[in-house]
Amino acid sequence: MTEPATIAPRDGGMAPGLGTDRHFKYLILLPAVFILLFIGIFPIVHTLVASVQNINMLEEDTSFHGLLHYRYLFQDARLWESIAHTLLITGIALPIELGLGLLMAFLFVEKLPGRPVFVALLVLPTLIAPVVAGATWRLLFDHRYGPINQVLGWIAGEPVPILWVINPAYVYPAIFIAEIWQWTPFMFLLLLAALSNVDRSLTEAAEIDGASPLTVFRRIILPAIWPVMAIALLIRGLDLIRIFDVIWALTQGGPGTMTETLSIYTYNQGFRQFETSYTGAIAFLVIVVLTVVVIWLLRRMEIHR
Amino acid sequence: MRARTCAAAVAAVVGLTLSATAWAQSAAERAVEAAKQYAGAEISIVWEAGLQSLDPLNFSGPKWEELTGIKVKVIEVPTAEMFTKILQEHRAGTGAYDALNVIPSWMADLAKAGALEELDAYVDKYGYRDELESIAPTYRDNQMKVDGKIYGFPDDGDLFVLYYRKDLFEDPENQAEFKAMHGYDLGPPQTWEQYAHIGQFITDKYAPEIYGAGQFRQPAYGIWMFEERYRVEGGRFFDPETMRAQINGDIGVKAFEGMRSDNAFMPPGVETWGFVEALSSFLAGEIAMTISWPPFGRWAAGYGTEEEALSWVPKSTIADKVGYALPPGGTPQLAAGFSLSVASGSKNKEAAYLFIQWLNSEETSLQRVQLPYALRDPFRESHFTNEEYLSRWADAGEYLATLRAGADTGLLDLSILQIDKYEEALRQSMTRLWAGEDARAILDDVAAQWDALTDRIGVDKQRAAYQDWAGKPNAYPM
Numbered sequence: 001m002t003e004p005a006t007i008a009p010r011d012g013g014m015a016p017g018l019g020t021d022r023h024f025k026y027l028i029l030l031p032a033v034f035i036l037l038f039i040g041i042f043p044i045v046h047t048l049v050a051s052v053q054n055i056n057m058l059e060e061d062t063s064f065h066g067l068l069h070y071r072y073l074f075q076d077a078r079l080w081e082s083i084a085h086t087l088l089i090t091g092i093a094l095p096i097e098l099g100l101g102l103l104m105a106f107l108f109v110e111k112l113p114g115r116p117v118f119v120a121l122l123v124l125p126t127l128i129a130p131v132v133a134g135a136t137w138r139l140l141f142d143h144r145y146g147p148i149n150q151v152l153g154w155i156a157g158e159p160v161p162i163l164w165v166i167n168p169a170y171v172y173p174a175i176f177i178a179e180i181w182q183w184t185p186f187m188f189l190l191l192l193a194a195l196s197n198v199d200r201s202l203t204e205a206a207e208i209d210g211a212s213p214l215t216v217f218r219r220i221i222l223p224a225i226w227p228v229m230a231i232a233l234l235i236r237g238l239d240l241i242r243i244f245d246v247i248w249a250l251t252q253g254g255p256g257t258m259t260e261t262l263s264i265y266t267y268n269q270g271f272r273q274f275e276t277s278y279t280g281a282i283a284f285l286v287i288v289v290l291t292v293v294v295i296w297l298l299r300r301m302e303i304h305r
Numbered sequence: 306m307r308a309r310t311c312a313a314a315v316a317a318v319v320g321l322t323l324s325a326t327a328w329a330q331s332a333a334e335r336a337v338e339a340a341k342q343y344a345g346a347e348i349s350i351v352w353e354a355g356l357q358s359l360d361p362l363n364f365s366g367p368k369w370e371e372l373t374g375i376k377v378k379v380i381e382v383p384t385a386e387m388f389t390k391i392l393q394e395h396r397a398g399t400g401a402y403d404a405l406n407v408i409p410s411w412m413a414d415l416a417k418a419g420a421l422e423e424l425d426a427y428v429d430k431y432g433y434r435d436e437l438e439s440i441a442p443t444y445r446d447n448q449m450k451v452d453g454k455i456y457g458f459p460d461d462g463d464l465f466v467l468y469y470r471k472d473l474f475e476d477p478e479n480q481a482e483f484k485a486m487h488g489y490d491l492g493p494p495q496t497w498e499q500y501a502h503i504g505q506f507i508t509d510k511y512a513p514e515i516y517g518a519g520q521f522r523q524p525a526y527g528i529w530m531f532e533e534r535y536r537v538e539g540g541r542f543f544d545p546e547t548m549r550a551q552i553n554g555d556i557g558v559k560a561f562e563g564m565r566s567d568n569a570f571m572p573p574g575v576e577t578w579g580f581v582e583a584l585s586s587f588l589a590g591e592i593a594m595t596i597s598w599p600p601f602g603r604w605a606a607g608y609g610t611e612e613e614a615l616s617w618v619p620k621s622t623i624a625d626k627v628g629y630a631l632p633p634g635g636t637p638q639l640a641a642g643f644s645l646s647v648a649s650g651s652k653n654k655e656a657a658y659l660f661i662q663w664l665n666s667e668e669t670s671l672q673r674v675q676l677p678y679a680l681r682d683p684f685r686e687s688h689f690t691n692e693e694y695l696s697r698w699a700d701a702g703e704y705l706a707t708l709r710a711g712a713d714t715g716l717l718d719l720s721i722l723q724i725d726k727y728e729e730a731l732r733q734s735m736t737r738l739w740a741g742e743d744a745r746a747i748l749d750d751v752a753a754q755w756d757a758l759t760d761r762i763g764v765d766k767q768r769a770a771y772q773d774w775a776g777k778p779n780a781y782p783m
Binding site for chain 1: 389392393414417418524573574576577722723725726729733734736737739740741742747
């Protein structure tokens with residue numbers, strides 16, 4: 001990108017009022033920049049300030065308490081367990097959503113009859129509020145009246161009373177099913193758009209030259225769709241790190257704290273236990289870690305170019 | 306001199322007459338009269354979402370407006386969020402709430418956080434102290450005050466009642482078989498061991514058509530079931546000196562394992578049961594015993610279920626077959642309840658107070674506890690003996706007598722500083738219990754969490770709160 005050409009005054013000197021204009025330009029930008037910074041920075045600063053005070057259900061001690069709550073972060077086993085649960089969900093759901101989304105995109109990139117209708121139907125789950133999706137899946141998984149156990153019962157030939165949201169063996173599968181059902185279409189949509197823009201002449205030329213489908217994918221398609229795929233992965237990855245609604249509706253983090261994610265734990269601490277300062281410390285830790293990770297990923301993915 | 310004496314005597318007579326006239330008014334009438342000065346105003350009240358709120362929406366709210374000209378805006382909040390919302394609004398200083406429904410075990414936390422208005426001055430100003438005395442002692446003495454000051458009016462006689470199928474229990478064949486098997490008469494169980502015997506006996510004989518029992522297992526309700534059973538078995542929550550948690554001892558493990566083993570004679574999937582599941586199964590005649598709040602008993606008898614608001618309640622198939630008893634041990638958990646309070650941040654404190662005095666008064670509350678759809682349960686002496694209520698259905702007398710007995714022996718919900726944090730640990734333990742984890746390991750974790758919480762809050766502060774609570778006659782079985 002080049003600097004916009006400036007109009008030089010005919011006499012070679014500075015045009016009258018130009019310096020004032022330049023300042024005026026910044027001046028009129030200033031309120032917008034200030035508002036943006038205020039909206040973006042103020043909550044972070046406020047969180048940071050709260051995290052070094054001692055505000056909880058019964059006390060509003062706004063004096064400086066140093067790193068009291070940050071020290072507790074490292075002793076709080078439940079916090080680290082919730083982070084592990086979050087990473088587990090992200091580590092499993094994200095590749096599955098990507099893989100399924102990519103497969104569906106390959107299927108629909110061809111001009112099939114009725115394609116627009118199918119695409120629209122497939123995208124529907126992403127339009128539903130996650131908490132509604134979670135509540136719907138809770139009904140579907142109901143051990144007694146839910147259709148999932150009914151269908152399994154027909155197949156098994158006897159009642160199948162699986163306690164999907166109680167039994168430790170089934171809670172994670174239930175979460176993955178609900179999560180992947182809702183968000184695979186998002187991957188699909190982005191990847192379909194990316195695949196539609198891949199230059200067909202390149203893939204056809206490679207095929208004529210005898211390249212295998214895998215080679216065509218690795219050498220031509222993947223590099224072409226990578227920027228979009230990387231952004232999709234980043235968006236969904238961040239979403240999964242913050243996952244709350246579906247799990248809240250399905251298990252509320254149970255049984256025990258077995259499916260408690262970072263967001264659920266933070267919510268519990270902040271809005272049910274009123275540990276405001278400690279919640280601030282958790283939030284600030286998450287902000288810092290995620291910022292570092294996202295910047296590193298953006299550089300690594302080279303999509304900032 | 307004589308003239309002056311005469312004038313004084315006349316003034317005294319007139320004064321006494323006027324005062325007697327004023328005092329002749331009931332507390333409800335006094336509230337209405339005083340509230341008329343606020344005609345045209347609007348007050349908000351936080352009420353539990355769902356059936357509970359049909360009381361102010363359909364009955365008391367419109368009636369109050371008709372009597373005083375004050376509109377009532379009902380803010381429905383799910384039970385699990387009520388504490389959070391009340392405290393959040395207080396912290397934010399919005400003044401959005403005027404009157405509140407408060408679960409009594411939260412009252413200390415909310416009062417100490419400054420969210421509740423102290424009511425003593427209003428009580429005296431509007432002459433309500435005498436009527437407060439006619440609230441059943443368990444509720445009056447335990448669900449009204451914090452540190453000796455009034456912060457709420459007990460307004461709901463919640464407690465757990467055992468409902469059972471009289472037809473099955475009184476069947477001569479069942480009685481003979483049961484006695485031959487266990488050596489004692491088949492009747493409402495007096496102990497948890499008997500409960501298991503009877504439950505298993507009926508399941509063995511009638512399942513899958515009828516199971517021996519079915520009851521709440523969702524964590525929010527399950528913790529009350531545990532609190533009751535643990536204390537009935539002789540458990541104490543804390544060591545009163547060291548404030549170390551005691552629930553992971555043998556008694557706690559026995560109670561926990563008993564709860565889980567009882568599931569064996571309950572319908573499959575009982576681990577997920579809440580209010581609706583237990584209600585629908587009992588009314589459908591699928592379970593022989595259940596333990597729940599008083600509305601189960603009214604609806605099982607068919608009282609008011611023709612009301613549109615109760616159209617979702619399954620038609621009772623056992624209307625003339627329901628027996629009422631106290632749960633094993635005879636000391637039922639008071640399980641939540643509600644007290645009416647005034648928000649300290651309210652901009653209409655006086656009007657809000659007058660509304661709750663009127664709601665809670667003898668005459669208004671008597672009507673409210675008979676609303677079939679509103680879930681408020683008898684809590685005043687007069688409610689238990691009211692002729693109209695006693696005639697509502699054939700066994701209403703037995704029902705009210707059971708509630709009255711429970712109101713005497715009922716066990717208070719544990720109430721100490723930051724109680725929700727302790728309850729949260731217990732709620733999580735319930736799901737682990739149903740998931741099949743080792744009972745002692747679960748309770749060891751809960752005890753460790755409780756101890757850590759106590760240490761964070763401060764052992765001395767929490768000890769004082771616990772000793773205050775444990776010193777009440779209904780904290781533990783006598």
